[in-house]
Amino acid sequence: MNNNIKMNHLHKYIITLLLFLFPGIVLAQQTNSRNYIISRTYKQSGANSNDVSKVVTQVQYLDGLGRPQQNVTVGQSPSGSDFVEPIEFDAAGRQTKQYLPYVASGNGAYQNNGVPSAATWYIANSAGLQATDLARPYTESFFEQSPLSRVTGQRAPGGKSANSNVKYKTNCCGELKRYDYDIPTNVISQPGGYAPGTITYVQTTDEEGKTVTEYTDLLGRMVCRQVVAVPGVGPSAVILSTYYVYDDIGLLRAVLQPQYQDQASLTDFAFTYDYDEFGRVVIKRTPGGGITELVYDQFDRLVASRDANQFARGVWSFTKYDAQNRPIVTGEIATNATRTTWTSNVAAIAEHHEERSNGTTAGYTLNKTAPLNATEADLLTITFYDDYGFSKAANLAYNALYYPSNNANVKGQVTGGRVRMLPGNGATGGWLTSVTYYDGEYRPIQTDRELYDLGAGTIERTWRMYKYDLAPIIDIQTTVHLFPGNFNTGYEIYFQHDHADRVLDAVETVDFDDDIIEVNTSAYRYNALGQLQSKWFHSMDGVNYVRRTDYTHNIRGWLTDGKTVYKKAVGDPPLPFFGFGLSYADGASYTNGNISQMQWQNKDEIAFTKGLNFxxxxxxxxxxxxxxxxxxEIENGLTYDKNGNIKTLVRGGAVLDNLTYTYIGNRLSAVNDASGSNLGVKSGASSYGYDGNGNVTSDGNRGATLTYNYLNFPKTVTMAGKTFIYDYDAAGSKHKYVTDTMTVKYAGGFEYRQVGATNQLYRIPLQEGQAVLRGNKVSFEYFLKDHLGNVRVVFNAKGELLQRTDYYPFGLEIDRNSPIQTPAARNAVNRYNFLNRETQIGTGYVDLLARFYDPTTGRFMAVDPDTEGQDGFSPYHYSFNNPIRFSDPDGRWPECCKGLGDFVTGIGSALNDDIHGGNPITATPGYVGAYNSGRTAGHYAAMVVGAAEIAGGALVAGASGFGTAASGGAALPITLAGATVAVAAMTQGATISINAVDNLKNDKGRVNASSTENTGRGSNHLKPDPKALGDHSRFRTDSKTGKTTNTATYKENPKNPSGFQETKRVDITGNQHGGVPTPHVKEPGTKTVRPARKDEIPNQ
Known part of the structure; x- marks a missing residue:
């Protein structure tokens, strides 16, 4: 981005830092006897600095030495009170306790009794927590008594936590192997051990006594990391040792995986790296993933590469750049040139970059940089920046429906691109073009893209309208598919937020071939610290909901249960619909985060009836x-090699398996099932084959043969004489899947089924489920998930149970329907079960985005794209072999516990992010509050303590009242009074970024809503009168002034569950929509927002 442009943009986010030296210009509520810093983040230009809904104010109090004493975030709790975080030091000036934040009134004032108040506040606000463990609302650190003041241990919040310990030592007696790399011979040798005193190591023992040791040489390089899998002495001990090998100039040459200590094969169990004279990696070898070669130009840009599969096909990938060193095109070119030849050819080229050439499809010259002979036919992706001069179809032009104009000054922004289709059953396909238009704050307001195989000229258009003119908080998001012949399908979501932009309600509208249906799909309420506490599902009036889920956590932020209830009739007590509970200190009594027990209950079961210990x-x-x-339904008898490859596994119950795994390196070569059952893995031996990149090409268990595209995504899967075909684009998006029974077409979140020559919209994902065409009617259906994101229950708008699923630990589904559903019937209800990801029709593999997963074997079908970041594990492992605590919904990196994981992710994101352009970000359903709370906590703690351990967590709890009847049982009205209590919790271990203060003031990483996220709608929305007998209008008036604030007109629509369809809405007061201030008119049928005429505004 142009620096001037970027600074002009950032200056609009007015940030104020005020010290005690200027007491006259700060809020009166601050304490003038203390040093403090005030920072303000403006979400709306021209806002009053005391308006907590438009300005976030944070006060940091400091002592006379400049050390932080207390942090206060003003008015951002759900009640409008302050968030307060006290800070405590010992006599040596070390922060020994990191307190959980609590809520207090004061409008930014210093809380004199902050430390004792934190403890008493948690006891007094215990709803939704494990009431037996509310002591110690802080993480405690212990230090050695030396000038180094190194941490010797920590203890997490709560009375049930235990100490973790840290020891610092030096080597003495050959406890560590030494590996050396010789540059001239390219050989790794083991000359012996390290001399005493030349290695320092840090040994960490967690709360369960599990030990991890990291060894560092005198140059500060980590040379080994050891995990004690089985403690003991001699052969009985199992130590997982990952060694890091360097050359004489300090370059990392090899990472030896733990299994290397038993089988010393560099090919099978080592990452190895070759460098050029400039210290750039030019060859890397991945265990199981083959060899990748890389070529750079004289400007240190990667310009060409090839992997093992490309070597076999005789092609190289290439990237070309513009004058700002931004990648503009990528492609694949046929050549058998060696890396040495490529390097020589690239070095002989003097040109720095390609130039724009808007009259061509490529949009750039292609003959100035390597490869000089590339043509448009070789290209796979094209990216455009800075302007809209590239060629594009007329229907991709800016549409002024919501905003009069877009920002033409978009230097530094991605404005559009093209991506090549990769048909599974043919040669390289055609182009799909996309365009993104921005407002003055560089927020995307319109995104257009061409759609694949849905008819020539069909495009998708997405509009985003924002709540503020500065902050990227989405108010409305509309996506429409525009077909030739004035035929459209679409989806729209409205958001309702509280004063701190926590989402309260989601109203979603779907348009299935002009069958427009609008529903309050979900509502969210939060505890006193702003973390999700209760969730409601499906309402036609925004008050009475069909189901409600309440959550409870312990003080450490770990989810302990999620219970969904319903009522049979008005006045009846709530009854269980589905619930699950998690224990961390039962059974095997794990206190380090491992789940020791999981239980669940089904409809009308008063207590947990089934479950598992781990x-x-x-x-x-x-x-x-x-x-x-x-x-x-259990999995036991699990054993592993040192890389985490499963060696044995026994299943019981619905699926009987007694599995023994055989490997060549990390690749599964065969699995033998001695159970005699063909359920799960078939009985007997099954063999597996692989291509050069480590993708499974033959699966003997399923009798499947697989082929892959250049991105390592499947092209075809052949089973029992049937071939299933995938069409991806060159950026990795799946567009089409052809099975023997149906053809599915994916267009973003929309899913079409091909019926003859017609494409019928079949499914749109919702915040908490899906809208599906069943017969000729649209059905709104909802998902109840466990802590991992697995869909356990599917129910419809009437509350009727459609599908129930349990899971084996490694993800194999267990059908709990009565009668048992056939695979076709299960797929017809919901294919998105395990981790809410799609089970593939006909094969049973699960698409986890980056690669396919096989729950029958508990392994992935391809090498992890991020395997180098998990170098101590097999590149095929699933979730660190801890599938009850971790999930891997994107196939790249395991994450923990959804809400808690998103909170921790938010902390890490906040601590490590730079300020990015301001584009909205989306997250997975149900956990936006957790993620954003995490980001705030991360910035907040960073601003206070610098580099230290922080703690925090996403806690939720449940309470609510009940009310009037609805179809399928009594409705659950949403109430505010019962939804604002509970506690926060802390999670250790985030390293704090020095940039946290700036990020806290201008945090564009906070999550906004998407079509798969929990969000809400503007307060101006009216509902049709359910008692009306025909077309009618409704009015809302201000109870204080008596003036009309909104009107809405409705026509009859029997297909809509309400019986009516809104045709026009006039908002006289309230927020602007789509840049159009009130009074304005919204016409849903035409998806238009425009200024209201005088005759449309009622008498005021």
Whole structure:
């Protein structure tokens, strides 16, 4: 981005830093006897600085030495009170306790009794928490008594936590192997051990006594990391040692995986790296993933590469750049040139970059940089920046429906691009072009893109309208598919936020071929600290909902249960619909975050009736699960090699498996099932084959043969004489799947089914489920998920149970319907079960985005794209072999516990992010509050303590009243009074960024809503009168002034669950929509927002 442009943009986010030296210009509520810093973040230009809904004010109090004493965030709690975080030091000036934040009134004032108040506040606000463990609302650190003041241990919040310990030592007696790399011979040798005193190591023992040791040489390089999987002496001990090997000039030459200590094969169990004379990696070898070669130009830009599969096909990937060193085109070119030849050819080229050439499809010259002979046919992706001069179809032009104009000054922004289709059954396909238009704050307001195989000229258009003129908080998002012949389908979501922009309600509208249906799909309420506490599902009036889920956590922020209830009739007590509970200190009594027990209950079961206990080894890998109350669906007998490849696994219950795995390196070569059952893995031996990149090409268990595109995504899967075909684009998006029974077409979140020559919209994902065409009617259906994101229950708008699913620990589905559903019937209800990801029709693989997963074997079908970041594990492992605690919904990196994981992710994101352009970000359903709270906590703690351990967590709890009847049982009205209590919790271990203060003031990483996220709608929305007998209008008036604030007109529509369809809405007061201030008119049928005429404004 042009620096001047960027600074002009950032200056609009007015940030104020005021010290005690200027007491006259700060809020009166601050304490003038203390030093303090005030920072303000403006979400709306011209806002009053005391308006907490438009300005976020934070006060940091400091002592006379400049150390932070207390942090206060003004008015951002759900009640409008302050968030307060006290800080405590010992006599040596070390922060020994990191307190959880609490809520207090004061409008930014210093809280004199902050430390004792934190403890008493949690006791007094215990709803939704484990009331037996509310002591110690802080993380405690212990230090050695030396000038180094190194941390020797920590203890997390709560009375049930235990100490973790840290020891600092030097080597003495050959406890560590030494590996050397010789540059001239390119050989790794093991000359012996390290001399005493030349290695320092840090040994960390967690709350469960599990030990991790990291060894560092005198140059500060980590040379080994050891995890004790099985403690003991001699052969009985199992130590997982990952070694890092450097050359004489300090370059990392090899990473030796733990299994290398038993099988010393560099090919099978090592990452190795070759460098050029400039210290750039030119060859890297991945265990199981083959060899990748890389070529750079004289400007240190990667310009060409090839992997093992490309070597076999005789092609290289290439990238070309513009004058600002931004990648503009990528492609693949046929050539058998070696890396050495490429390097020589690239070095002989003097040109720095390609130039724009708007009259061509490529949009750039292609003959100035390597490869000089590239043509448009070789290109796979094209990216345009800075302007809209590139060629594009007329229907991709800016549409002024919501905003009069877009920002033409877009230097530094991605304005559009093209991506090549990669048909699974043919050669390279055609182009899909996309365009993004921005407002003055560089927020995308309109995104257009061409759609694949839905008819020539069909495009998708997405509009985003924002709540403020500065902050990127989405108010309305509309997506329409525009077909030739004036035929449209679409989806729209309205958001309602509280004063701190926490989402309260989501109203979603779907348009299935002009069958427009609008529903209050979900509502969210938060505890006193602003973290999600209760969630409601489906309402036609925004008050009475069909189902409600309440959550409870412990003080550490770990989810302990999620219970969904319903009522049979008005006045009846709430009854269980589905619920699950998690324990961390029962059974095997794990206190380090491993889940020791999971239980659940089904409809009308008063208590938890089924469940599993879990046991783990010292590396936190699951060893066994045992059933509770006769539950038989278990996985036990698990053993692993040192890389985490499963060696044995036994399943019981609905699926009987007794599996033994055989490997060549990390690749599964065969699995043998001695159970005699063909459920799960088939009985007997099944073999597996791979291509050069480590993708499974033959699956003997399923009898499948697979082929892949250049991105390592499947092109075809052939089973039992049937071939299933995938069409991806060159950026990795899946567009089409052809099975023997149907053809599915994916267009963003929209899913079409091809019926003859017609494409019928079949499914649109919702905040908490899906809208599906069943027969000739649209059905709104909702998902209840466990802590991992697995869909356990599907129910419809009437509350009727459609599908129930349990899971084995590694994800194999267990059908709990009565009668058992056939695979076709299960797919017809919902294919998005495990981790809410799509199970593939006909094959049973699960698409986890970056690669496919096989729950029958508990392994991925391809090498992890991020395997170098998990170098101590097999590139095929699933969730660190701890599938009850971790999930891997994107196939790249395991994450923990959804809400808690999003909170921790938010902390990490906040601590490490730079300020980015201001584009909205989306997150997965249900956890926006957790993520944003995490980001705030991360920035907040960073601003206070610098580099230290922080703590925080996303806690939710449940309470609500009940009310009037609705179809399928009594409705659950949403109430505010019962939804504002509970506590926050802390999670250790985030390293704090020095840039946190700036990020806290201008945090564009906070999550906004998308079509798969929990959000809400503007307060101006009216509902049709359910008692009306025909077309009618409704009015809303201000109770204080008596003036009309909104009007809406409705026509009859029997297909809509309300019986009516809104045709026009006039908002006289309220927020602007789409840049159009009130009074304005919204016409849903035409998706238009415009200024209101005088005759449309009622008498004021």
């Amino acid at each position: 046991n783990y080894d010292g590396a936190n890998r699951i060893l066994s699960s045992t059933g509770l109350n006769g539950y038989a």
